[in-house]
Amino acid sequence: MDKTLVEGNPREPVPVPLERAQELGIQRVIDENGQPNGDLPDPQLPCEQVTKLYESMTLLRAIEARGWKLQRSGRIAFWIPMRGQEGYQVGAVHAMHDDDWVFRGHREMAAWIMRGASLEKLFAQFFGAQDEPLRGRRLPCLIGDRSINLVSPATPVGSFLPHAMGAAWGLKMKGSSRRVLCFFGDGGTSRGEFHSAMNFAGIHKPPAIFICANNSWAVTTPLECQTAFANFAAKGDAYGVRNLRIDGNDPLAAYVVTRQAHENADQWGTTLIEAVTYRLGFHTSSDNPDLYRRKAEDEAWEKWDPIRRLRLYMEHRGWWSQGQEDEMQARYEARIQAAVDAAESMPVPGPEDQFEHHYAEPDWILNEQRARIVSDIAGEKG
Numbered sequence: 001m002d003k004t005l006v007e008g009n010p011r012e013p014v015p016v017p018l019e020r021a022q023e024l025g026i027q028r029v030i031d032e033n034g035q036p037n038g039d040l041p042d043p044q045l046p047c048e049q050v051t052k053l054y055e056s057m058t059l060l061r062a063i064e065a066r067g068w069k070l071q072r073s074g075r076i077a078f079w080i081p082m083r084g085q086e087g088y089q090v091g092a093v094h095a096m097h098d099d100d101w102v103f104r105g106h107r108e109m110a111a112w113i114m115r116g117a118s119l120e121k122l123f124a125q126f127f128g129a130q131d132e133p134l135r136g137r138r139l140p141c142l143i144g145d146r147s148i149n150l151v152s153p154a155t156p157v158g159s160f161l162p163h164a165m166g167a168a169w170g171l172k173m174k175g176s177s178r179r180v181l182c183f184f185g186d187g188g189t190s191r192g193e194f195h196s197a198m199n200f201a202g203i204h205k206p207p208a209i210f211i212c213a214n215n216s217w218a219v220t221t222p223l224e225c226q227t228a229f230a231n232f233a234a235k236g237d238a239y240g241v242r243n244l245r246i247d248g249n250d251p252l253a254a255y256v257v258t259r260q261a262h263e264n265a266d267q268w269g270t271t272l273i274e275a276v277t278y279r280l281g282f283h284t285s286s287d288n289p290d291l292y293r294r295k296a297e298d299e300a301w302e303k304w305d306p307i308r309r310l311r312l313y314m315e316h317r318g319w320w321s322q323g324q325e326d327e328m329q330a331r332y333e334a335r336i337q338a339a340v341d342a343a344e345s346m347p348v349p350g351p352e353d354q355f356e357h358h359y360a361e362p363d364w365i366l367n368e369q370r371a372r373i374v375s376d377i378a379g380e381k382g
């Protein structure tokens with residue numbers, strides 16, 4: 001067999017675009033050392049709100065660390081990493097109102113934890129438990145829950161962008177002041193649905209904030225194979241949609257621009273925000289990035305880690321200490337352990353459960369299929 005197929009052909013590392021933020025029109029509040037000397041104003045959030053952003057990011061990372069271990073040890077089926085991409089998501093969710101709708105891509109779990117949903121239910125979803133909101137029917141991580149206005153992501157890339165735009169249009173038609181936040185990846189911009197959604201946005205001006213997480217890769221596809229243009233935000237120009245680029249690893253930048261878009265949505269309509277970030281981990285637990293990129297590329301992004309940067313911002317203000325860090329980490333460890341214990345002991349749906357909840361009254365095809373599976377299983381057991 002061709003050796004390169006087995007060992008991969010990782011490309012040479014590409015320089016971190018955040019190093020040239022100003023030249024590339026990437027706006028930020030804080031630099032890599034947590035100093036507020038970017039071109040966006042420091043929102044001057046009070047200590048408890050910045051602490052919420054910081055704690056939310058670290059909780060996401062702790063969930064990720066445990067989820068990864070659970071997958072690697074065979075206790076859950078799949079994992080979708082979000083490490084390195086916590087910044088833009090917590091900033092943007094914090095800028096929204098709790099009753100706004102959030103449509104999420106597969107790496108954005110921030111709304112779940114920031115809107116106070118339970119960790120037990122979250123881990124129950126990872127284990128595919130029967131009583132979690134989606135009854136074990138979605139891949140682990142693809143969680144949503146109507147009770148917190150968080151829509152579960154659709155797996156086909158970009159497919160949910162017109163849904164999000166339609167939801168925003170519906171809110172506008174009803175005269176509601178609520179807005180829609182929608183996260184998606186750079187890969188989504190190559191889908192027709194992105195262009196349909198943007199075209200609709202330019203014409204009808206729904207109150208939506210679309211955040212394209214440009215994390216440099218779409219599985220093995222690098223940026224230069226995703227677009228021939230210099231950036232993703234400017235695609236909004238073709239449709240008359242307001243757009244801008246931010247440092248996606250700066251939660252304060254995400255907060256500032258999302259808030260502005262939220263407050264002015266009646267006048268501006270939709271805003272398209274490109275959040276420049278990087279996927280530090282695998283694409284999913286089924287991937288191996290060593291086959292297409294070198295470790296040096298990940299390492300160059302470490303100093304831009306959103307958690308590290310916000311912690312420095314807080315330390316400069318005397319808002320965070322090692323003691324608080326240790327206490328928080330221990331608290332999260334205990335919460336996550338309790339959630340894992342609870343979730344793992346919950347029943348998982350049986351094979352016949354897949355026939356439930358399709359129609360109010362199951363049709364004869366479903367009934368036949370269910371009867372067949374039940375009798376096959378009984379036969380196997382007998």
Ligand SMILES: Cc1ncc(C[n+]2csc(CCOP(=O)(O)OP(=O)(O)O)c2C)c(N)n1
Pocket residue numbers: 105107155156157184185186187188215217218219279283
């Ligand atoms: C229509 C479609 N084609 C292919 C896939 C397989 N697939 C899953 S995720 C993914 C890449 C998505 O890249 P991007 O939108 O940039 O998000 P990221 O994974 O980088 O966060 C692909 C190609 C899919 N889910 N849907």
